[in-house]
Structure formats: structure tokens, C-alpha cells
Amino acid sequence: MPGVPPTRFVYLGPEGTFSEQALLTLPAAVSGVRLPARSVPEALERVRGGEADAALVPLENSIGGQVGVTLAELVNGPPLLITREVVLPVEFVLAGRPGTSLVDVRSIAAHPQAATQCCGWLRTHLPDATIVDVLSNAAAAIAAAAGEYDAAVCAPVGAVHHGLTVLADKVADHPEAVTRFALVCRPAPPPEPTGDDVTSLAVYISHDRVGALLAVLMELAVRGVNLTRIESYPTGERLGRYVFFLDCTGHVAQPAVGEALQGLRRVCADVRFLGSYPRARGPHDEAGVAPARSDEFLDSEAWLARIRAGELG
Structure with missing residues (x-):
């Protein structure tokens, strides 16, 4: 962790x-102070404002895809830096107050990501139930415990914590689903390279330039920097205007990645560096593509320097 290690953590x-x-x-975080926030924007604002040292927020899910509110917050407002990622297997249950049975369920509280991951099960077993969006899985459990809804889609620990009875377990359509979280801090030098790192960027392409997105991809490809994720998100300016979120193999301290970032800076309307940090692998992840070797780039730099000096032998 760059600088002083965080001791105050905020989470959704x-x-x-x-x-x-x-x-x-x-x-x-186990030994530190843990502060709950009501939303992702609130969590990140606490970090920006100095109330917390770091925030852990959801970034994407293997089934539901990107968490749009997190992406939007990372590109709007004062910059923040991802310093670590966590990949967590997710398991959902349907829970209700003691005495509730499955046939009694007419309304269900669920976070939108949870509802997406369990939609097949819910359609099959509770086709007439109304699904109501809430801010978090724990909020769903709280609402069900308070009697606002008949049941909640939540984590097993949430059901136990709020005194709910599990009406059905393993309700997710894809039992191997995982969620990727980002630990976000105020700007500081990135963590040291580990040899298995991710660099995350948000790039704004020049929309009036033909092949603008291809130019972005070429800056990475010609330097052997592997692109592992690319997603678009609306800028909010007007239809057709997007910011692209990129995850690349490697660390900004490596020559290949550093050169690629310089190239992106030249061909893009804007680039926001979101961090270089150790990769967290899920239980079913395959080994990634190795980044271009640093010694290859150092050798090419030395070769070019000799040419410029007139040393052609």
C-alpha cells in the first residue's frame, strides 16, 4: 500500500x-476501523473528504457486469486511485421473517445486481412476486426483517445477522459467480509491481477522429500490453458520447505499460489513470497473458540511443 497504510475503511x-x-x-481492515456507507458515492466522498483512508466498493460481477455507479464515481470528481482488488464468490439465499413460507411471498427486496443474478430462479419459483430494488443486499434483509417486504434476496450472513429464516438457498442462477471489488484511496504513488498486476484506465476518445478506438487498442497491442477488459459508459453529455474503461496486464512502472500510457495520452481526448495494483484471481481464473518483458524495451531504447549517437556498428 503506498504511503501510510490505511486504518480507516469505509464499505457499502x-x-x-x-x-x-x-x-x-x-x-x-480486520484490525482497523470499518465504517458502513449508504451508497457507493457516499463511500468515495468519505475518502475524498478525509473521513476514511480507503473505500472498498463493487466494480463488476461475472454475471451482472459493470457496477455503473462505481464507474461513474471514479471518473467524476477529484481523482481516486485503486490500490488493490478483491474477488469474492457470491452466494444468495431467499429469506423471510420466521413463520413465512415460500407460498406467502408476494414482494421481495433485492439489490439490482442480486435480482439479475437470481432472475431465473425467481421467475421459476415466484413468477408473480414483485421485485423491489434496494441499495444493498443487507438493506434487503433489513427491509424484510422490518416487515416492509415478504422476503429478501441476500447473503447467508445477512439472513443470520437480521434474524431471518432461509426459505431457499443457492438461488443464484450461476453458482460460480464472483464479484470484483476495488480498494480505493486518495492519490499516491502506486504499490510496487508484483509481476502479476493490473493497470486500470478511463479513456475519452476523440469522437470526431476516424478509427479513434482502434488507435487506443493499437497503442496497447504494438507494445505487447494485453487488454483484459474494455467497457463503455455514457459520459452524460449526449447520446453516443462514451468513456471507455480499460484493464491491462502489467504495471505503470514497467516500460511497456508506461509507453502505452504516453501513447494513449497523445491519441485520446483525455485519459484518467485509475491505478496499478496486484491482480486478485478468482477460484476458476486461468493464468493471464504475460506482459511484455521490460528488458526487451530497455534493449530497444539502448539500440535507438546508439543510432541517434551515430554508433551503427
Whole structure:
């Protein structure tokens, strides 16, 4: 962790969320202060304002895709830096107050990502139930416990924490689903390279330039920098205007990645560096493509320097 290690952590609360479970995989967070936030924007603003040292927020899910509110917050407002990622297997249950049975369920509280991951099961077993969006999986459990809804889609720990009875377990359509979380801090030098790192960027292409997106991809490809993720997100300016989120293999300290970032700076309307940090691999991840070797780039730099000096032998 760059600079002073964080001791105050904020996460998407309340207690019992997957965000809290993911945060507790970090030893520093176990011994540190953990503060729940009501939303991703609130969590990140606490970091920007100095109330917390770091925030753990959901970035993407292997089934539901990007968490749009997190992406939007990372490119709007003062810059923040991703310093670590956590990949957490997610499991959902349908839970209700004691005495509730499955046939009694007419309304279900669920976070939109949870509803997406369980939509097949819900359509099959509770086709007439109304699904109501809430801010988090723990909020769903709280609402069900308060009697606002008949049941909640939530984490098993959330059901236990709020005194709910599990009406059905393993309700996710894809049992191997995982969620990727980002630990976000105020700007500082990135963590040291580990040899298995991710560099995340947000790039704004020049929309009036033919082949603008191809130019972005070429800056990476010609330097052997592997692109592992690319997603578009609306800028909010007007239809057809997007910011592209990129994840690349490697670290900004490596010559190949550094050169690629310089190239992107030249061909893009704007580039926001979101961080270089150790890769966290899920239980079913395959080994990634190795980044271009640094010695190859150092050798080519030395070769070019000799040419410029007139040393052609």
C-alpha cells in the first residue's frame, strides 16, 4: 500500500453485505476501523473528504457486469486511485421473517445486481412476486426483517445477522459467480509491481477522429500490453458520447505499460489513470497473458540511443 497504510475503511453497508465480507479478507481492515456507507458515492466522498483512508466498493460481477455507479464515481470528481482488488464468490439465499413460507411471498427486496443474478430462479419459483430494488443486499434483509417486504434476496450472513429464516438457498442462477471489488484511496504513488498486476484506465476518445478506438487498442497491442477488459459508459453529455474503461496486464512502472500510457495520452481526448495494483484471481481464473518483458524495451531504447549517437556498428 503506498504511503501510510490505511486504518480507516469505509464499505457499502450496512453490516452483512458482500462488501463487508470482501473487506474482511484484508488483514489491515480486520484490525482497523470499518465504517458502513449508504451508497457507493457516499463511500468515495468519505475518502475524498478525509473521513476514511480507503473505500472498498463493487466494480463488476461475472454475471451482472459493470457496477455503473462505481464507474461513474471514479471518473467524476477529484481523482481516486485503486490500490488493490478483491474477488469474492457470491452466494444468495431467499429469506423471510420466521413463520413465512415460500407460498406467502408476494414482494421481495433485492439489490439490482442480486435480482439479475437470481432472475431465473425467481421467475421459476415466484413468477408473480414483485421485485423491489434496494441499495444493498443487507438493506434487503433489513427491509424484510422490518416487515416492509415478504422476503429478501441476500447473503447467508445477512439472513443470520437480521434474524431471518432461509426459505431457499443457492438461488443464484450461476453458482460460480464472483464479484470484483476495488480498494480505493486518495492519490499516491502506486504499490510496487508484483509481476502479476493490473493497470486500470478511463479513456475519452476523440469522437470526431476516424478509427479513434482502434488507435487506443493499437497503442496497447504494438507494445505487447494485453487488454483484459474494455467497457463503455455514457459520459452524460449526449447520446453516443462514451468513456471507455480499460484493464491491462502489467504495471505503470514497467516500460511497456508506461509507453502505452504516453501513447494513449497523445491519441485520446483525455485519459484518467485509475491505478496499478496486484491482480486478485478468482477460484476458476486461468493464468493471464504475460506482459511484455521490460528488458526487451530497455534493449530497444539502448539500440535507438546508439543510432541517434551515430554508433551503427
